[in-house]
Amino acid sequence: MKTLLTLDNSKLLVLNNSMQIIDSLVLQNQAKNSRSVLSICMELRTELLQKAIKTRQKDKSFVLKLSYHKAEALLVYLRDYEIYFPDEFGSYESNAILQMKNELHRQLI
Template sequence: MNVTVNIDYAGLCVINNVMSALDTIEFSGLKRNLKTIVSICIELREKLLKKAISTKTSKKEFKLKLKFYMAEALLNYLIEFDIFFDAAAGSYEGNTLMIVKNQLHQQLQ
């Protein structure tokens, strides 16, 4: 089952910036259940970075298709680590994250 998120290049950059914390995680120090979640998020981050590179010149909104488990991991990441994001409520980044979370939540039910 696939989940589709409507997003533009700028919004994708916001998501990539938020997920940049995954680049510094020490995988060996994590418990087994966290290793699974982190590995899915790292795989998702690679996919999002590739999508950002391929759509860099596009100004239009596009559909980002994610497998169900990746969409679930992204939603959980955005919800659980919300306090660590440097996105003030009402800012472009904060609104973009809220829109993506809402789209994911609606489709994952």
């Protein structure tokens, strides 16, 4: 089952910025149940950065196809690791994250 997440370059940038903390987290210091989520999100972050490079010149929306386990890990990350998101996140970024969480939650139930 594939989960579809509709993004544009702005939302992709917000998602990549919210996931930048993953680069500095040490998996061994995390709780055992969080390690799998962070591991999947590390893999997803690489894919998202590649997607950002490919679509940086285009100003269209696109659909990101996620497998169930990646979509679930992303939802858990967006929900549970929100405290680590950058301090400069404003209302647009907060709303974009909320929209992504709602869309993922709707498709995963």
